[in-house]
Amino acid sequence: FGQVIVGAPGSGKTTFSRGVKDFLNSIERPTVIVNLDPGNDVLPYEAAVNIMDLISLDEVMDELQLGPNGGLIYCVEYMEKNLDWLKEQLEQHCKDQYVLFDCPGQVEIYTHHTSMRNILAAFNDWGWQLCVVHLVDAHHCSDASKFVAASLMSLASMTMLELPHVNILSKIDLVQRLGRLDFNLDYYTSGYELARLPELLSKKEGVHKVAEQEGHAAASKSVLVEAQNRLRRFETAIANVVDDFSLVNFIPTSINDKDTIAYACRVIDKANGYLYSIGKQIDGDTQGIGRALELDDILELIEERYIFDPDDPYDEHSSGTEEEES
Ligand SMILES: Nc1nc2c(ncn2[C@@H]2O[C@H](COP(=O)(O)OP(=O)(O)OP(=O)(O)O)[C@@H](O)[C@H]2O)c(=O)[nH]1
Numbered sequence: 248f249g250q251v252i253v254g255a256p257g258s259g260k261t262t263f264s265r266g267v268k269d270f271l272n273s274i275e276r277p278t279v280i281v282n283l284d285p286g287n288d289v290l291p292y293e294a295a296v297n298i299m300d301l302i303s304l305d306e307v308m309d310e311l312q313l314g315p316n317g318g319l320i321y322c323v324e325y326m327e328k329n330l331d332w333l334k335e336q337l338e339q340h341c342k343d344q345y346v347l348f349d350c351p352g353q354v355e356i357y358t359h360h361t362s363m364r365n366i367l368a369a370f371n372d373w374g375w376q377l378c379v380v381h382l383v384d385a386h387h388c389s390d391a392s393k394f395v396a397a398s399l400m401s402l403a404s405m406t407m408l409e410l411p412h413v414n415i416l417s418k419i420d421l422v423q424r425l426g427r428l429d430f431n432l433d434y435y436t437s438g439y440e441l442a443r444l445p446e447l448l449s450k451k452e453g454v455h456k457v458a459e460q461e462g463h464a465a466a467s468k469s470v471l472v473e474a475q476n477r478l479r480r481f482e483t484a485i486a487n488v489v490d491d492f493s494l495v496n497f498i499p500t501s502i503n504d505k506d507t508i509a510y511a512c513r514v515i516d517k518a519n520g521y522l523y524s525i526g527k528q529i530d531g532d533t534q535g536i537g538r539a540l541e542l543d544d545i546l547e548l549i550e551e552r553y554i555f556d557p558d559d560p561y562d563e564h565s566s567g568t569e570e571e572e573s
């Protein structure tokens with residue numbers, strides 16, 4: 248059993264791999280990490296198998312004079328051609344372990360290119376029961392366009408990779424770094440009525456806001472307003488596509504918040520089937536994660552810990568408490 252941890256560059260994949268390993272080890276589930284990112288030269292964990300023993304992005308870029316994206320595509324295709332090496336390494340170092348696969352950040356390998364899908368299909372043939380865990384940085388909640396784009400990306404990798412899929416809103420502790428959220432957190436996690444997001448924001452902002460802020464002349468103001476309206480219509484159309492599939496929702500996590508990681512792991516255990524085989528397949532963890540909090544409790548806890556109202560003097564986060572200063 249295991250998790251294939253994917254997501255855009257910097258979304259927190261490597262940190263999540265290490266955090267989940269520590270958490271699962273703490274509940275006595277034998278867990279290892281496999282580094283599948285050929286550009287991951289500084290690892291904050293000990294990898295049971297490291298793809299860099301097979302191929303390194305830096306060397307490929309040097310020798311073949313490729314840029315980072317072309318280089319990574321070359322590496323992933325090379326991995327696909329050398330599946331025997333990977334199979335042997337997994338058999339040698341990961342037998343009877345729960346495995347976290349820390350993957351590269353270039354999104355095109357999950358949304359367009361077929362090598363990653365073929366590699367995962369091979370894992371499936373070798374008997375691994377995996378779930379894709381797709382990380383999206385919570386800062387996408389700060390802007391409708393970004394959130395719609397991130398949801399579309401999640402949908403694209405879900406349909407491309409053809410495995411059970413759990414979407415994570417990572418770094419939720421930083422969600423308000425770019426300002427107050429326009430909606431309650433559950434709007435972003437539920438994946439319900441995404442298509443209303445651009446419309447709701449237009450109402451809230453007023454469509455003339457951008458033009459007024461920029462202080463443009465009347466003629467160029469109307470051009471800007473029309474452009475903004477067109478953008479909103481485009482976002483709505485994209486959001487409708489995501490809504491039509493009714494598949495995209497998110498689980499919020501913060502790597503230093505054990506409650507959120509426990510909840511995410513419990514959902515992932517259901518998705519990859521681990522929950523239904525506890526005690527049968529893997530020695531050690533016979534109990535599973537146990538009764539973690541429910542999603543509503545997690546959302547409440549996140550609101551309490553990380554989301555504050557800057558206009559509310561009684562909100563302890565906004566008034567510069569000792570805890571925050573430290
Ligand atoms: N505050 C906070 N920071 C986080 C969290 N998760 C990751 N980070 C930070 O986000 C940055 C990027 O994390 P990585 O784990 O390197 O992200 P990645 O997706 O592996 O990045 P690439 O491999 O380059 O694609 C690091 O500075 C992490 O410390 C989190 O839950 N909370």
Ligand SMILES: [Mg+2]
Binds near residue numbers: 260261262284287
């Ligand atoms: Mg990484």
